[in-house]
Amino acid sequence: MGAERSDNRVDLIIVAVLWVALTGAGLWWATVTNLHPIGASSNAVISDEAFDLLLYLSMPVTTFVVVVLGYSVLRFRVSLDETEDAAPVRSNRLFIAMWVLITVGLSVYVIFNPGFTGLDALAADKNAEMTIEVTASQWRWDYRYVEENIEFLDADGLVLPVDTRILFKITSQDVIHSFWVPAFRVKKDAVPGLITEVYMTTTKLGDFAQDDGFRNQCAELCGTGHTRMRTTVTVLTRVDFIAWVDAQRNAEVSG
Amino acid sequence: MSILKGIVGGILGYLLGAALVTSIRAATGAEPWDFEVATMGAYLPTVVGWLLGVGVWEYWARPWFGREAKPYTTVGWRRYFNFDTDHKVIGIQYLVSFLFLFFLAGLFAMVMRWELMNPGRDILTPSSYNGFMSLHGTMMVFVAVAAIVGAFGNYIVPIMIGADDMAFPKLNALSYWLVPVVVAFLTASFLVGGYDTGWTGYAPLSVTTRTGALFFNLAFLTLGLSSIVGAINFLTTVHKMRAPGMTWSRLPIFVWSIYVTSWLSLIFTQFIALAMLMVVFARTLGMAFFEAAAGGDPLLYQNVFWFYSHPAVYIMILPAFGVTLEILSHFSRKPLFAYKWAVGGMIGIAAMSAFVWAHHMFTSGMPDVLLKPFLASTELISIPTGLIMLSALGTIWQGRLRLHVPMLFALGVVFNFLFGGITGVFLADAPLDIQLHDTYFVVAHFHYVILGGGIFGLFAAVYYWFPKMTGRMMNETLGKVHFWWMIIGFNFTFMPMFWIGMNGMNRRISDYVPNLGGTNRMISLAGFFLGMSFVIFLWNYIYSWWRGADAPSNPWGATTLEWMTSSPPPLENFDVIPEVVGGPYTYGDKSAKHAILEPRL
Amino acid sequence: MTAVGHAAHGVHEAPAKRLGINRLGLWFFILSESILFVGLLMVRFSLLGTYIHEELSQLIGLMITVILLASSFTAYQAERSMARGDLGATKRNLLITLGLGTVFIAGVAFEWHEALEAFPPSTVFGSVFFTMTGVHVFHVLTGLVMLAIVHRRVRRHETTSTDSWPVEASVKYWHFVDVAWVFFYPALYLIS
């Protein structure tokens, strides 16, 4: 019994060391690796920060389970025809108490941060400088620029000015679609009979040719054309955007 | 023979129902023939006709009308193709049927991965891709919902609690014989051109799309019926059929998992029935539940659907947890660690599963005020889930681990589920889920949970109980090859999916932006590798059943009741009724006993 | 608990134990089915709030409600007569229950006929109304089939007072259908 005790202590120390080492390595990997694609909106910052925080928090949990699992398999394995039993440890108050406290603590913590803080940050600013009505249908996107009063039916692209707070008002004419621009971390379903709203601020210039995150892709299965239901997204400087709007107006007048 | 009668009965039922509906339509002046309306009207007669033909009439219903029921005279392998009330026969019927469905759906996955190997179109049209994708998802969900419960719940649970059969053997047969109906409807949907709604079948798409969707709805409805009947049976069995002395705190953890799962099935499956009924009525009778223009609510479907389908995720994973903990204890030769906490975890998961469904709808346009409550409830469900992990880790720590094949798979469940569970925390975070929702991040997450957890658990159970069910041993070496091949293939297939999901690959598309081509090709190759691992399993499974070494009654030296009877057990399982005198995991204590099997006066 | 001898497969337990098993199973079934009705109520309130179409006939609603309540009473009487061993009264009460149930269905059918004009299934109220009453009538029909089979068995002395489970089961199911209507009636007719 005494021997088992000291064995246990050695095991615990080795596991603790491995755990710390692996967690350190994991955190190092998480900080030096950029897992995120290009982020070009205010919402992208909130989303990516939430991901990173959760990644850091989950690292020690994951490594703990992996280390205990791996160590147990290597250290406590016996040959297949061995029939002797292990010591009948059915419970360990300290371990259970720690486990419950930590899982409760972590779960409750992530509810507030990044959960509630992120939601609050997304909903904080409801003053849009620009409103765009997005209408989805099988299988196309229509955009209407409300203030500029221009409309694109079956559009081949969505053009936006940079550093601008934009409100998307999204709806659908037939089935449920989903308005998604990966670079903006913006996704909202287009539901027939309902107008859903998304606020975001553009923060970076870019276009589809430069990075394919700049595209408006349907993210909710909507039938045969679902895969192809996408348009490009372009973010211009404000000056370029005004010029673009004028060009569109002229084209409309002459057309 | 009885299957033939069943088919005849089903066809007669269909013709009868269709004729009735058509004549009613003719009488009211509508266009008489409408395939979908006729099929809807013929659904019930078809199912009833099949069931009556396949054996309900001969073996069960005749006494209601003052006749003698036919005795069960079928013997040998023919029993498995017959209406049979022996829970052991039904367990094997379930196992073989769902393994078949699993491999079929797996083939569909191979076809999908072929298409996704390169950007652009390879072998499938977008429409046929959607068809394969939908059938793959639906079949796999059905397998995950019913395979462990149907096969091992039926075969093992009665033996584990010392019963001679389930509480309602005939109902048990009924719930199995509904499964061929499910398969028939899925096949029918394929024959009429498939459906393109995915397994979630979101309205309004499912209302307006092709005819195949109707058959999908009817198939899901039928599976729901089967689940509910099964759940009633399991609950009653565990409540009423336990051997003397088998108290609740002496129940093996696998029995607990089936018991808790059955509560989930009993309560929540009614919601899928409701969702499917509404879609069927919307398709065939023009009902306006989901039609915004008429004042309906397109989001209603999602609410009702997920009110079943989120608890259904736990219906899929809880039995796998049960199998895993069971195996970990026996092969660590150590009592299950924190037994009561594990049971509490299962009950906690089940109780909380009713309050998390809308986390599937964070981007759906549901009212913003609901985001926070559902975010919170979803994050909190990781606490009871963590208790399962606690029990698993505590059990193997300082155990004496014998790495037989079932043990390897059980350890695989712990490892895979770790990633499935942790990424669930990410997805529950609403601000982040906005980006990750409906991307391959979700695909990776639920494959880690359902394939990495549920199906690894299924294979653990197959390897563990195969000797008991067939009286033969499976080949250990081939089993180990299968395990390592499968877990490596699995992780190489699905780990990169987290990354492509974050980087802009959404679900259910047959084509993607070129930039994701390299990773997708790697995923496809790993997927084919994963697919091939099952060839080894199949060979091992079939050959061992045919020619494997004879199994002793207790090849693993395990302590629960099913190992105290012969392999396979006799009719009625035990020669004497066991008397349970202690807990199920008596390792490390020579004086402890789980049960006494002695002839009594 | 006493050890139970092994009889032929399928006949395992002492009758008393079998009765307990049957009852519990039936209650689980009733619990599960009641969730379907709860789900329908949820759908009804989520889609319509407290709206009720003004052309819904209050008179028919009240009448079929009273009829169904009365049928529950006669079903109860049938079970009681069975317990007393009075097969004649059992048959009579079962027959009255069957009759009342049929009248209930006729009432719903008449109402459907009217409703098809006023609010067809293509309207939201029509969808909810036809689905709720349809699902309920389906349960009434299955209950009637069960009662009819049981009635025939009692008549032919195949069910006796020492084995009255078929009577008990069908009557319990019938009461359940009544309870479901107890909630459906106000939800469909009375609120607004």
Add this chain to the structure above:
Amino acid sequence: MSDIAATGEMQGARRIGIGVRVVLVLGALTVIEYAIAIAEPPGQLPLIFAIALAKAVPILIYFMHVNQIWGGEHS
């Protein structure tokens, strides 16, 4: 089978059986329900469903013998 007798409902020779009483209560509650629907008082919805519940309970207890679940079963 004497489970109904054993649940105490047939004790003594009551002139009015429990079944009649229940059905009378149900009838009365239905009338009240209907009256409330016509009068439309404030808080009508919870009131009507409270009455529905009050109707369901006696059916469950006296007609369906719900207490059998909790071991009130006799053989």
